[in-house]
Amino acid sequence: MNRFREGLIPTILGSAVTAAGYAMSRNNGVNKTVANTVLGFGLAHVVLGTIDLFEHRREM
Secondary structure, three states: OOOOOOOHHHHHHHHHHHHHHHHHHHOOOOOHHHHHHHHHHHHHHHHHHHHHHHHOOOOO
16 A cells, blocks of 8 residues: 655645646736636645645654
């Protein structure tokens, strides 16, 4: 059975969403509000996933 540390998946997913939001913000054809929303959503996942990684690091 594969055991992933709690918070690893949201951190990786948040990194991908942050990169997508950044790419959207660099494109002139995309609405800036949508691009900033995606960027913020991704950054929130990175922060919350990182908090989980540090919070549960001693349990393994």
